[in-house]
Every structure is written in structure tokens, then in C-alpha cells.
Amino acid sequence: MATEKFFQELELPQQKSQDGVLFPAVLSPNYSSDTTAVDLYGFKEAIRANKTWLESLLNERGVIFFRGFPVKSSSDFNGVVEAFGFPEAFYVGGRASRTKVVGRVYTANEYPPDQGIPFHHEMAYVPDFPSKLFFFCEEEPGKGGExxxxxSHIIYEKMKERQPDFVDQLEEHGLTFIKVAGEEDDPSSFTGSSWKSTYKTEDKNVAEQMAAKLGTKLEWIGNAAKIITGPVPAVRFHKETQRKTWFNSLAVSYNGPASDQSNKHNTSLELGNGDLVPDDAVKDFMSILEEECVAIPWKKGDVMLVNNLMVLHSRRPLLKPPRRILASLWLAVIGVAGHVPDFPSKLFFFCEEEPGKGGETPVVLSHIIYEKMKERHPDFVAQLEKHGLTYIKVAGEEDDLSCFTGSSWKSTYKTEDKNVAEQMAAKLGTKLEWIGNAAKIITGPVPAIRFHKETQRKTWFNSLAVSYNGPASDESNKRNTSVELGNGDPVADDAMKDFLRILEEECVAIPWKKGDVMLVNNLMVLHSRRPLLMPPRRILASLCK
Known part of the structure; x- marks a missing residue:
């Protein structure tokens, strides 16, 4: 097996046996069989060659700790994380102070290192939380700082056993998180990012728009912002392991008993129904975290990959400097295509040139998206089924290769004659409005949900992800497409956030190899394309009725 050529598992005294395997997995170079794995280039090539196995191991164990590889600098670390080919999760809405170092690498947290940071799932309080986290030890701690x-599923199970009523409340109501953020970062707090840093703007109106996209409300207190997030789920179901997880930031935001006026934290939380979080339950929770956690002392060059959907992490106080830990956050994204009456029923894709890195074509079963959206947003789905969708695109007379919907009206309708283009558009149930030499193409209303007779299931058959441009109030959006409900109402932003999240959770992305052919049932499956991180890549397609 190729894996045995490059990696070997180590056992460290800090690991714990969980479900019959060691947690976390610790990998080192397999010196006995291949010396190329001990240089940086060999390490990155090993990651690319064994990515499927590494992802499988990550989903089984929750954490992979890489030790003994020659990762010496932030630039080396950036190259290593990019070798995995995961799309970056941009740090918008986060509450820690972080500074970009290089590429996709940031400081982990600028809170004073002699202070600890409680356990949490990264950005569990926003819809677009990262699915994977990388940490890198650039400077080894003298003592402490693990x-x-x-x-997370162990915390859920033990809390369910010890505090069943509290867990029932969490599952029913979720949590509401509150933070007061100033206009300048406060490095003395582990949640000290300012509202300007949190939303990447100095404009209060833009900050409010960004917050709304994340399901968050801002209330202004002078130049400070009270950030109210929730209610959001506190317990989630992890599909791969079929287990419930304790997916929240309760430990970070809990401020102790309300009667304790000495507490000066800038965060607080409550149950989603407004009730207080019981102090005795939190004490049990904190105790279980310490009993069940694993803390491996950092060594220079260590890289830790964390499945953020399965694992909580924290930081212990640094007892003896120095310490420099860097971080990178990653997330996969998927889209969808197809909204004309004569759509193809089958698609073929062929890999003529294998991608160096990235460039996968993720796929996801459409009926699953429908069922999950029906469960989470029944009113929105009912509107889609009743009214359908109307798509709008402004197409120039020349193709725009910088845009994935950049075909010109001439290419779209295979003509240079505006009259012929109008006739062709009419046959497709589409209307053209001319804006000089550009065409405003209006398609719809068309069905957004279809019934697949072979499987007897409803499917999410639309191009919503491709055409959605974010809130109408966001004037910064310059895309050439937009979408609205068939009755003219805007598409609900909160429903869109959940929709994109579900796509990410349910998709499958198999790395291309030269000669691969993929046949897709377009009536059952949505597809997308991930960014190419390393050329070449040449994928050909054929569309069939």
C-alpha cells in the first residue's frame, strides 16, 4: 500500500484508546522504506498521493498529528496545508484576534500566551464554520502551551448520562451567544477581536450586512457592537460516524454564575429560549473535558490536522516561553447547474490531463438536499415548490472567461443576430432585454423542485447556488447573475446559508486521475468544480438527453 511507503504510526504516552483505536493518530516518516518522505517536497507529494487515505484516517480518528517531518517555517507550513487541496475557509465572523502571516496561514490566537483558552469547536456559532483546522509549531514551547x-461525541455521551435534562434543553433550544466588541482589537482577551476585524470593514452598515449573512444581529453601544448570535444548534449529528457531537462554544462564552459580579468577560451565553445555562451542568462539562482530553507537548515542526466537526480543542497556559503556533482554516464548497426546459439527462466527464492538485468535480444526491432543506426550512421549500425561480443574467457580446457564467449571448444562442437570439431564447422560455450590445437574459419562473419518477423522490433541481448573489442590500456584489422567487420575492438569505452548508456536508469529491470517466444522472445529482491549485487540468464533457 502506498501509505506504508511514506507514513508510519507512532505511539505516544499521551494518546488514549477510544473505540479500540488510539486518539489522536500520530504519523511520522517511514524511514525504513523510503527516505524521500523526510524532505519537504517528499512530504507534500506523499500527502497528495495518499490524500484519500489521510482523509479516511481523519474521519476515523478526528485528529492526525504529524511529527518528524521537515516543516521549518510558515512558508513550509503553507505549502503543506495547500498540498491537501482543501478550499480555504475565510475567517469572517470569528472572535479571536488573528493576523495573516503568509498565504493561508494565520496566528492561532494573540491572547497572552500565559493564559489558557477553553475548549471549543472553531467558529461553531456561525453557519460557515471551518470543517478542518491545521496547527503548526514554529517555535517549541519551553514548558506548557499544549x-x-x-x-466531541464522548462529551455528548457523558453529558447525556450525567445531565440528561440539560442536554435535552440544548437539543431543543440551542444556544444564543453574546459578545461586546470594541472598534479596536483587544489582545488581552481570547475573544478580543474588534467588530472591524470580525467583519473586515470599518463601515457599520457593511458590518451589519456581513453579520446578517452569518445569522447574527448587531446592536450599537456607541462605537462598540453587541453581537448577538443565535439561537444556533449546540448539538449536531456527524454523518460519517453516525454520532451526535457536542458542537458549540459553551466553554468559551460561559461567564460563571450570574451572581458573580467580578467576572469581566466580554462574552456571555444563554439557552435559545432565554433561560440561563445551569452552573452545575457547566461544572460537570468542564470536568469531563479535562478527564477525556489528550494534550501532546508540541515539538518544533509538528503539524496537527483537526476534524472540526468531530473534535474540540483548547490551549493550556504557557509556563515557559517561547511559543509560536500558527493556524490555517479550511472548508469545502459545492455548487449546482441547470435551469432551461431542455436540460440534459446525462453528463459525461473525462479526465484528459490529471490535475496536479485540486480541481475535483464534487457530486451530491439531489433528493438528500431537498429532504434536509424541507426539514430545516419548510416555508422556504414550500415557496420554491409553489413559485419556482426566476434567473437573470447580463451577457455581453463577447465571452468573459474570468466568470464561470461568462458566456456571451452570441455563444449562448449560437448566432450574431439579435433577432435570431430572441427567437432562440423564446423557444427556451427565456426573454431577452437589450442593454446596448449586452443582453439581459430572464429565464422563468421555472420549477425549482422536480419529482424523479424512477426513485419516487423529489429532487432539488435548480441553479440557485450558481445564481445567488447574496443579500440585495450588498451593493459590492458585481456578479452578472441573480435569482429571485417566481413571484418576485427575494431568496431568503438564511435559507441559502443552510443550503450551501448542506451541500458541503453531503458532497463527495474524488480526485481525478488521467483516463477517468464519470457518468452523471443529471436528474438525480448536482455537481460543481473545486479550484485548481496546481496545473495542469483538462476535463472534457459530453451532454446527452
Whole structure:
């Protein structure tokens, strides 16, 4: 097996046996069989060659700790994380102070290192939380400063056993998180990012728009912002392991008993129904975290990959400097295509040139998207089924290769004659409005949900992800497409956030190899394309009725 050529598992005294395997997985170079894995280039090539296995191991164990590889600098680390080919999760809405170092690498947290940071799932309070986290030890701590990790399903199960009523409340109501953020970062707090840093703007109106996209409300207190997020789920179901996880930031935001006026934290939380979080339940929770966690002392060059959907992490106080831990956050994204009456029923894709890195074509079963959206947003789905969708695109007379919907009206309708283009558009149930030499193409209303007779299931058959441009109030959006409900109402932003999240959770992305052919049932499956991180890539397609 190729894996045995490059990697070997180590056993460290800090690991714990969980479900019959060691947590976390610790990998080192397999010196006995291949020396190329001990240089940086060999390490990155090994990651690319064994990515499927590494992802499988990550989903099984929750954390992979890479030790003994020659990762010496932030630039080396950036190259290593990019070798995995995961799309970056941009740090918008986060509450820690972080500074970009290089590429996709940031400081982990600028809170004073002699202070600890409680356990949490990264950005669990926003819809677009990262699915994977990388940490890198650039400077080895003199003493302390570990990054403990713990399997989230174990915390859920033990809390369900010890505090069943509290867990029932969490599952029913979720949590509401509150933070007061100033206009300048406060490095003395582990949640000290300013509202300007949190939303990447100095404009209060833009900050409010960004917050709304994340399901968050801002209330202004002078130049400070009270950030109210929720209610959001506190317990989630992890599909791969078929287990419930303790997916929240309760430990970070809990401020102790309300009667304790000495507490000066800038965060607080409550149950989604407004009730207080019981102090005795939190004490049990904190105790379980410490009992079940694993803390491996950092060594220079260590890289830790964390499945953020499965594992909580924290930081212990640094007892003896120095310490420099860097971080990178990653997330996969998927889209969808197709909204004309004569759509193809089958698609073929062929890999003529294998991608160096990235460039996958993710696929996801459409009926699953429908069912999950029906469960989470029944009113929105009912509107889609009743009214359908109307798509709008402004197409120039020349193709725009910088845009994935950049075909000109001449290419779209295979003509240079505006009259012929109008006739062709009419046959497709589409209307053209001319704006000089550009065409405003209006398609619809068309069905957004279809019934697949072979499987007897409803499918999410639309191009919503491709055409959605964010809130109408966001004037910064310059895309050439937009979409609205068939009755003219805007598409609900909160429903869109959940929709994109579900796509990410349910998709499958198999790395292309030269000669691969993929046949897709377009009536059952949505597809997309991930960014190419390393050329070449040449994928050909054929569309069939």
C-alpha cells in the first residue's frame, strides 16, 4: 500500500484508546522504506498521493498529528496545508484576534500566551464554520502551551448520562451567544477581536450586512457592537460516524454564575429560549473535558490536522516561553447547474490531463438536499415548490472567461443576430432585454423542485447556488447573475446559508486521475468544480438527453 511507503504510526504516552483505536493518530516518516518522505517536497507529494487515505484516517480518528517531518517555517507550513487541496475557509465572523502571516496561514490566537483558552469547536456559532483546522509549531514551547483535543461525541455521551435534562434543553433550544466588541482589537482577551476585524470593514452598515449573512444581529453601544448570535444548534449529528457531537462554544462564552459580579468577560451565553445555562451542568462539562482530553507537548515542526466537526480543542497556559503556533482554516464548497426546459439527462466527464492538485468535480444526491432543506426550512421549500425561480443574467457580446457564467449571448444562442437570439431564447422560455450590445437574459419562473419518477423522490433541481448573489442590500456584489422567487420575492438569505452548508456536508469529491470517466444522472445529482491549485487540468464533457 502506498501509505506504508511514506507514513508510519507512532505511539505516544499521551494518546488514549477510544473505540479500540488510539486518539489522536500520530504519523511520522517511514524511514525504513523510503527516505524521500523526510524532505519537504517528499512530504507534500506523499500527502497528495495518499490524500484519500489521510482523509479516511481523519474521519476515523478526528485528529492526525504529524511529527518528524521537515516543516521549518510558515512558508513550509503553507505549502503543506495547500498540498491537501482543501478550499480555504475565510475567517469572517470569528472572535479571536488573528493576523495573516503568509498565504493561508494565520496566528492561532494573540491572547497572552500565559493564559489558557477553553475548549471549543472553531467558529461553531456561525453557519460557515471551518470543517478542518491545521496547527503548526514554529517555535517549541519551553514548558506548557499544549493544544489539548477531545472527541466531541464522548462529551455528548457523558453529558447525556450525567445531565440528561440539560442536554435535552440544548437539543431543543440551542444556544444564543453574546459578545461586546470594541472598534479596536483587544489582545488581552481570547475573544478580543474588534467588530472591524470580525467583519473586515470599518463601515457599520457593511458590518451589519456581513453579520446578517452569518445569522447574527448587531446592536450599537456607541462605537462598540453587541453581537448577538443565535439561537444556533449546540448539538449536531456527524454523518460519517453516525454520532451526535457536542458542537458549540459553551466553554468559551460561559461567564460563571450570574451572581458573580467580578467576572469581566466580554462574552456571555444563554439557552435559545432565554433561560440561563445551569452552573452545575457547566461544572460537570468542564470536568469531563479535562478527564477525556489528550494534550501532546508540541515539538518544533509538528503539524496537527483537526476534524472540526468531530473534535474540540483548547490551549493550556504557557509556563515557559517561547511559543509560536500558527493556524490555517479550511472548508469545502459545492455548487449546482441547470435551469432551461431542455436540460440534459446525462453528463459525461473525462479526465484528459490529471490535475496536479485540486480541481475535483464534487457530486451530491439531489433528493438528500431537498429532504434536509424541507426539514430545516419548510416555508422556504414550500415557496420554491409553489413559485419556482426566476434567473437573470447580463451577457455581453463577447465571452468573459474570468466568470464561470461568462458566456456571451452570441455563444449562448449560437448566432450574431439579435433577432435570431430572441427567437432562440423564446423557444427556451427565456426573454431577452437589450442593454446596448449586452443582453439581459430572464429565464422563468421555472420549477425549482422536480419529482424523479424512477426513485419516487423529489429532487432539488435548480441553479440557485450558481445564481445567488447574496443579500440585495450588498451593493459590492458585481456578479452578472441573480435569482429571485417566481413571484418576485427575494431568496431568503438564511435559507441559502443552510443550503450551501448542506451541500458541503453531503458532497463527495474524488480526485481525478488521467483516463477517468464519470457518468452523471443529471436528474438525480448536482455537481460543481473545486479550484485548481496546481496545473495542469483538462476535463472534457459530453451532454446527452
Amino acid at each position: 493544544t489539548p483535543v477531545v472527541l
